[in-house]
Amino acid sequence: MPLKAVILIGGPQKGTRFRPLSFEVPKPLFPVAGVPMVQHHIEACAKVPGMKEILLMGFYQPHEALSRFLVSAQQEFKIPIRYLQEYAALGTGGGIYHFRDQILSGGAEAFFVLNADVCSEFPLQEMLEFRQQHGDAHSFVILGTTANRTQALNYGCIVANADTQEVQHYVEKPSTFVSEIINCGIYLFTPDIFQHIGEVFQRNQQELVLEESSNGWQRAEVIRLEQDVFTALAGSGKLYVYKTDGFWSQIKSAGSAIYASRLYLNQYSKSHPERLAQNKPGGPVIRGNVYIHPTASIDSTAVLGPNVSIGEGVTVGAGVRVRESIVLHGASLHDHTCVLNTIVGWDSTIGRWARVEGTPSDPNPNDPYAKIDSETLFRDGRLTPSITILGCSVTIPAEVVILNSIVLPHKELSRSYKNQIIL
Amino acid sequence: MRALILVGGFGTRLRPLTLSRPKPLVEFCNKALLLHQLEALRQAGVSHVVLAVSYMSEALGAAMREQEQRLGIRISLSHEKEPLGTGRVRAAGSGRGRGRAQAGRRRPGDTGVGTGAAGPLALARDLLAEGGEPFFVLNSDVICEFPFAALARFHRQHGGEGSLVVTRVEEPAKYGVVVSEADTGRICRFVEKPRVFVSNKINAGLYIFSPGILQRIQLRPTSIEKEIFPAMAQEGQLYAMELQGFWMDIGQPKDFLTGMCMYLQALRAQHPEKLHSGPGVVGNVLVLCPPVPTLAKWRGLYRELWLPSRPWCSPSSFQDPSAKIGANCVIGPNVTIGAGVVVEDGVRIKRCTVLKGARIRSHSWLESCIVGWSCSVGQWVRMENVTVLGEDVIVNDELYLNGANVLPHKSIAESVPEPRIIM
Ligand SMILES: Nc1nc2c(ncn2[C@@H]2O[C@H](COP(=O)(O)OP(=O)(O)O)[C@@H](O)[C@H]2O)c(=O)[nH]1
Ligand SMILES: [Mg+2]
Numbered sequence: 001m002p003l004k005a006v007i008l009i010g011g012p013q014k015g016t017r018f019r020p021l022s023f024e025v026p027k028p029l030f031p032v033a034g035v036p037m038v039q040h041h042i043e044a045c046a047k048v049p050g051m052k053e054i055l056l057m058g059f060y061q062p063h064e065a066l067s068r069f070l071v072s073a074q075q076e077f078k079i080p081i082r083y084l085q086e087y088a089a090l091g092t093g094g095g096i097y098h099f100r101d102q103i104l105s106g107g108a109e110a111f112f113v114l115n116a117d118v119c120s121e122f123p124l125q126e127m128l129e130f131r132q133q134h135g136d137a138h139s140f141v142i143l144g145t146t147a148n149r150t151q152a153l154n155y156g157c158i159v160a161n162a163d164t165q166e167v168q169h170y171v172e173k174p175s176t177f178v179s180e181i182i183n184c185g186i187y188l189f190t191p192d193i194f195q196h197i198g199e200v201f202q203r204n205q206q207e208l209v210l211e212e213s214s215n216g217w218q219r220a221e222v223i224r225l226e227q228d229v230f231t232a233l234a235g236s237g238k239l240y241v242y243k244t245d246g247f248w249s250q251i252k253s254a255g256s257a258i259y260a261s262r263l264y265l266n267q268y269s270k271s272h273p274e275r276l277a278q279n280k281p282g283g284p285v286i287r288g289n290v291y292i293h294p295t296a297s298i299d300s301t302a303v304l305g306p307n308v309s310i311g312e313g314v315t316v317g318a319g320v321r322v323r324e325s326i327v328l329h330g331a332s333l334h335d336h337t338c339v340l341n342t343i344v345g346w347d348s349t350i351g352r353w354a355r356v357e358g359t360p361s362d363p364n365p366n367d368p369y370a371k372i373d374s375e376t377l378f379r380d381g382r383l384t385p386s387i388t389i390l391g392c393s394v395t396i397p398a399e400v401v402i403l404n405s406i407v408l409p410h411k412e413l414s415r416s417y418k419n420q421i422i423l
Numbered sequence: 424m425r426a427l428i429l430v431g432g433f434g435t436r437l438r439p440l441t442l443s444r445p446k447p448l449v450e451f452c453n454k455a456l457l458l459h460q461l462e463a464l465r466q467a468g469v470s471h472v473v474l475a476v477s478y479m480s481e482a483l484g485a486a487m488r489e490q491e492q493r494l495g496i497r498i499s500l501s502h503e504k505e506p507l508g509t510g511r512v513r514a515a516g517s518g519r520g521r522g523r524a525q526a527g528r529r530r531p532g533d534t535g536v537g538t539g540a541a542g543p544l545a546l547a548r549d550l551l552a553e554g555g556e557p558f559f560v561l562n563s564d565v566i567c568e569f570p571f572a573a574l575a576r577f578h579r580q581h582g583g584e585g586s587l588v589v590t591r592v593e594e595p596a597k598y599g600v601v602v603s604e605a606d607t608g609r610i611c612r613f614v615e616k617p618r619v620f621v622s623n624k625i626n627a628g629l630y631i632f633s634p635g636i637l638q639r640i641q642l643r644p645t646s647i648e649k650e651i652f653p654a655m656a657q658e659g660q661l662y663a664m665e666l667q668g669f670w671m672d673i674g675q676p677k678d679f680l681t682g683m684c685m686y687l688q689a690l691r692a693q694h695p696e697k698l699h700s701g702p703g704v705v706g707n708v709l710v711l712c713p714p715v716p717t718l719a720k721w722r723g724l725y726r727e728l729w730l731p732s733r734p735w736c737s738p739s740s741f742q743d744p745s746a747k748i749g750a751n752c753v754i755g756p757n758v759t760i761g762a763g764v765v766v767e768d769g770v771r772i773k774r775c776t777v778l779k780g781a782r783i784r785s786h787s788w789l790e791s792c793i794v795g796w797s798c799s800v801g802q803w804v805r806m807e808n809v810t811v812l813g814e815d816v817i818v819n820d821e822l823y824l825n826g827a828n829v830l831p832h833k834s835i836a837e838s839v840p841e842p843r844i845i846m
Contacts, residue, residue, distance in 0.1 A: 301769075318751070319769040319786040321803040321821065335751070336769045336786045338803040338821060353771045353788045355805045355823060399771065399788060401805060401823065403840060418840070 004053050004103055004111040005045035006096055007038055011059030011089055017253045020391040020408050024346060026060055028116040029069055031328065032257055033264035034275070034291035034309045036069055040264060041114050044122030046077035052106050054079060057095045058116075059086045093223035097197040104191055113225070115185030119260035121246035121267065127188045130242040134164065140193060140233070142167065143186040144241040145248050148369045149177055156183030156226050159234075160241045167239040170230040180369065181241060183226065184248050192238075193229075200228045249372055254343055255361040255387040256372045258324060262307040265289035277304070284316070293329070317352070324360060334398070342388040345409065350390075351398030358387030359404050383419050424575070425471045426464045426559035427501070427547055428457070436675040439813030439830045440778075440795060445483045447474070447563055450778060451673060452686050452759050453711045460561060460569065461490055461498075467571030469559065471497040473550050475543030501547040544640050544647065552634050562628030564674035566682045567666060568689060569629065577664045578631045581607065584660035585632045587652075589624035590670040598625040599648070603663040610656045610663050613648070624663065627670050676793055676811045676828075683776055684757040699760075703748075705773070706756020710746050711764075749785065761796075784820070792824075795831065808842065 009028040018027045029036040038056065045054050060066065066083060074081045084102060086095045096103060096113060103111055112124055120143075127141050144158050157178040159169035171178050204220035223229070233239040247263045249256060268275045269289050277283075277290040284298045288306025292298060296314040304310070308322045311329035316322070319336045330347040333339060337350045341358035350356055363370035388402055391409035396402060403418040411422055434446030441449065447457035457474075464472055476483070479502060487498040544551070544560065551558045557578055559571060570588065578586040587610075589601050599615045600622040614621050626648065639651055655661040669689055671682035687707035690697055699710040746760045749768035754760070758772050761779035766772070769786045777783065780797040787804040793811045794800060800812075801820035810824045813831035818824065822835060826842025829835060833845055 321786065323821070336771065336788070336803075338786070338805070340821065353786075355788065355803075357823065399790075401807075403823070 001050045001109050002052050002107050003048060003050045004055065004106075004108040005041075005048075005051060006055045006057050006103060006111060006113045007041050007045075007116050008092055008095065008113065009038065009056050009058035009060070009116040011086075013089065018257075020406065021254055021257075021343065021345065021389065023409060024392045025065055026063075027251075028056075028058075029065055030257060031309065031311060031326065032119065032251065033261045033268065034293065034311070037119075037251060037257075037260075038116050039069075039073060040119065041116065041122065042073050042077055042079075042081065044120075044124055045112060045114075046079045048112075048124045048128070051079060052108065054081045055099070055103065056081065056083045056116075057086065057099065058083070059089045061085070089222070091222045091224045091228075093197050093200070093225035093229050094221045096225075097194060097201060097223060098221060100191075100194045108191070110188060110190050113187045113189060117251045118185045118248065119251055119263055120184060120186060120248045121244070122186065123242075123244050123246055124186075124188075126244070127186075127242050130165075131188060131240070134240055136238075138190050138192050138238070140190065140239050141188040142230070142239065142241050143184040144181045144243045145184050145245070146243070146369045147180050147182045147371055148367055149180055151369075151371050151373070152177065152180045152182055154371075156230070157181065158183060158241050165240050165242065166237060167230070167234045167241055170226070170234040170239070172224075172226040172231070181243060183230075184244070185250075187225075196229055196233060196238075197223055197225075200232070253361070253386070254389050255358075258307065258326060258341065258343065258360070258387055259362060259372050261291075261309050261326060262289070262324070265291060265307060265309070287323075299335075311346075328392075343390065345390045345394055346392040348390045348392065348394040348396070350396045351400075353399045354396050355401045355403075356388055356390065356396060357401070357403050358389075359385035361386055383421060385419065424467070424469045424556060424558060425473065425551055425554050426469045426561065427473045427475055427543065427551060428460055428561055428563050429543055430457075430474050430476045430563045434674070437679065439811060439828060440676075440793065443796065443814035443831050445476075445480045446674075448482060448486055450761060450776075451566060451679070452683055452690075452776075453709055453761055455486065456563065456566075456673075457486065458490065459566060460563065461494060461496070463569035463571055464559065465494050465496055467559075467569075467575060469496065469571070471499070471550070471554075473499045473501050473547045475501045475503070475547060477503045499550060501543060501550065503543065503546060544637065548637050548640075552637055555634060557631050557633050560630040560632060562672075564672050565628045565670065566673050566686060567627065567629075567670040568668045570664070570666060571629075571631075574629065574631050574664055577608070577662070578633075581609070581662045583609070583633075583662050584635050584658075585630060585652075585655055586662045586664055588627040588629040588666050589663045590627040590666040591623050592625050593623075595620065595623045595625065600625055601663050608662045608664060609659060610652075610661045612656060613653055624665065627666050628672070629666075677809050679793065680757075680774060680776065680791055680809065683759060684774065687757055687759070699754075703752045704755050705753060708755040708757075709759040710748070711760065711762045767802075810839075 021030055028038045042054055045051055070081050070083060084099050090098055131139060131141050153174055156172045157174055158167055158181045159179045160167050200223050201220055208220050249260055251257055251260045266289055277286045277292040279286045282300050284300055284302040284304055286305050290305040291309040293310055293312045295312050296310045298316040299318040301318045302316045302320040304322045307324045309326045311327055313330050314327050315332040317333055317335040320333045322339045325339050325342045327344045328346045331344045332349045334350060334352040336353045338355045341360045342356050361372060363372050385404040388404060389406045391407055393410045394407045395412040397414055400416040405417045405420045407422045430447055434441035437446055448455045491498050574586060592598060595617055599613055600617055601610055601624045602612050602622045603610045652661060669685035671678055671685055673679040673682040687709060691707050699708040746764040748766045751769045752766055753771050757774045760777045763780045764777050765782045767785040770783050772789045775789050775792045777794045778796045781794045783800045784802040786802055787800055790807045791809050792806045795812045795814045795816060797814060798812045798816045800818045803821045804818050806824040808826040810827045812829045815832045816829045817834040819836050823838040825840055827839040827845055829845040
């Protein structure tokens with residue numbers, strides 16, 4: 001069966017909780033477990049038999065990093081990958097409606113839509129099989145997972161028939177408890193979906209004509225898949241939920257990128273152990289799951305892991321300790337530095353014996369359904385302790401401590417900092 | 424000549440160190456505090472030292488007997504066992520095997536007869552008056568280049584009843600100052616926390632008195648500074664001698680470290696050969712013992728600086744008292760490292776006292792800390808801001824301790840990002 005996949009990558013106004021990292025690279029290209037965030041989506045889509053084309057959809061201006069990524073991903077996964085640019089932010093449903101011809105070209109009988117800012121096992125094949133078993137070849141499937149009662153309120157909540165898994169009720173981010181089954185932002189649609197989105201579009205248009213709005217056409221095309229489409233489809237017999245127990249998380253904040261890296265590295269240990277660094281004579285000490293780019297230079301007395309990703313061309317000196325961190329390309333960690341729960345930005349330098357440490361925002365380990373809180377930066381006017389982020393080309397002097405801080409790009413620090421945003 | 428050292432109570436200000444040792448036995452720059460004073464007194468011709476204590480300890484008794492032999496002087500205890508008024512002089516002279524130091528009943532919270540209390544003088548009246556010649560009185564918390572011989576000369580020259588040593592301070596408003604005649608040194612008056620400048624000299628806690636002073640003191644709680652001195656000054660019987668060189672009251676950890684820096688600087692001027700040098704050593708560093716060629720030699724050195732057969736002196740450290748410092752360390756300035764200490768590779772230490780038998784594991788960074796006896800500080804630990812570890816504390820790998828005050832025998836598994844006491 002000919003299939004396609006659309007990855008919703010948003011645009012520059014999105015991903016502000018990802019600053020200052022999203023200044024340098026669009027959030028969908030931020031490396032998680034050593035590769036750009038959306039490469040995990042692409043790899044999963046490319047594996048599905050019948051996948052003809054993968055479309056990245058967003059409202060970024062075309063730029064070099066994105067084009068380079070598309071070229072290399074096409075080569076690696078041997079599948080056509082294109083970027084479709086929305087003329088404005090059209091919402092999660094507006095873009096796919098606008099580009100429906102492109103999606104259906106080549107005779108696609110079904111297609112996946114994936115939010116870029118999630119990390120998942122992407123059980124796409126299972127979603128296809130689930131739809132097969134539920135008889136109706138024209139139904140739509142939402143990937144769902146279980147959250148705890150309080151955190152469920154931050155997601156799209158799904159009430160489904162216990163036997164058939166048909167969605168009876170859908171509410172996006174309710175204010176009171178509705179269900180602990182939440183929307184994972186991964187969908188399987190047939191071309192029929194465009195009828196339903198089309199209805200929303202028509203309705204929007206009529207309403208806007210009545211309002212005599214000058215740019216009614218444009219605003220009619222802004223459609224939210226969740227609020228505008230799923231809510232209406234609930235109870236119509238066309239929308240199903242496939243529940244997964246596999247790993248899943250949103251990647252909204254930089255802190256969740258470290259958590260997502262951990263989930264993907266853990267997946268590598270089962271599916272692609274060759275991607276993980278091994279302890280070998282003359283090499284650094286590896287604890288747990290660690291990704292090291294082949295061009296990185298690591299001293300044999302360094303101790304890395306668990307959950308460490310070391311990027312291209314990174315230098316790690318003697319006696320360096322890194323744990324629960326992402327070190328981006330070109331960074332340099334001098335001798336005896338200690339880096340914990342931190343994202344070290346591109347080309348940043350950490351002087352010897354410096355300690356750069358953040359506070360992890362991991363989900364409650366005692367609750368199997370807990371999700372990571374994409375906390376706001378400030379609570380009660382104070383910076384909430386979070387992972388430490390060094391923007392691009394930051395210089396940390398020797399022997400200082402940087403704790404729970406966010407350092408904006410191109411900053412040369414001269415002392416210790418704690419719980420601060422350093423502009 | 425005779426001398427009275429005002430040892431006082433439990434040394435609460437120097438906790439957690441004084442929870443394991445009586446304050447006089449805490450090593451300051453690798454030598455028990457008491458020894459600094461005993462040695463200086465003996466050099467000035469003192470043959471009988473009385474320690475005024477408000478509580479007794481076996482360790483102190485043992486140390487006294489040891490020092491009597493080593494220095495060939497007599498050391499007695501004047502023990503304020505009962506509240507003053509009903510108590511009587513309890514002089515437990517332990518010289519030449521006569522008598523034993525008595526273990527007194529501890530009175531919790533008793534800081535006893537420390538600085539300024541005239542009570543101990545009255546208690547020890549008989550012992551001090553016996554010789555019929557001037558005697559020294561000193562506060563046990565004070566460290567400086569003790570000018571006892573000069574003080575005795577000064578005292579004889581002016582012929583008054585008492586002399587006290589004064590030292591210059593930068594901010595006199597924080598202290599009680601001494602106003603004296605510039606040429607003779609005769610003290611005119613004392614001013615407590617002066618609001619306008621009257622003098623920059625404060626009482627350094629070192630005195631010499633003619634026996635006549637004992638008549639002034641009754642066996643009741645009396646402040647020597649507040650009651651006796653002003654009266655003596657009024658009668659023109661009290662003189663001030665200005666101290667040359669450094670002076671510090673090291674009764675609390677912060678000042679203990681400051682005093683250490685001053686002491687090492689003085690050592691640099693007078694006995695530079697006693698300081699450590701070599702690769703990775705910066706500034707004034709005192710290590711016990713730097714490599715000593717022969718067994719016999721280090722035994723001798725050890726005997727001189729350490730009290731063998733101390734209860735807290737483990738046989739293993741007696742066998743090899745030399746501290747070991749690993750490769751690629753940078754130590755100093757202002758560090759003292761005690762016997763049997765092991766500093767592993769790649770450690771950075773500055774402005775710290777590391778007491779006997781402690782181990783600092785590789786790649787750690789320490790500044791302004793006191794590491795207690797037999798502590799173990801893990802790898803990649805950062806400790807700073809007057810962190811004090813009591814005896815036998817274990818700090819797990821990769822932790823950050825900022826101003827932590829850790830009670831003895833504690834194992835620390837979590838960082839202490841803000842100053843606090845760890846029970
Ligand atoms: N192409 C496109 N993608 C979008 C747009 N708005 C959001 N997205 C993407 O859709 C996903 C979900 O975004 P959103 O609904 O805003 O956030 P959430 O409800 O908090 O998960 C993210 O991957 C966004 O990048 C849009 O207007 N156009
Ligand atoms: Mg949404």
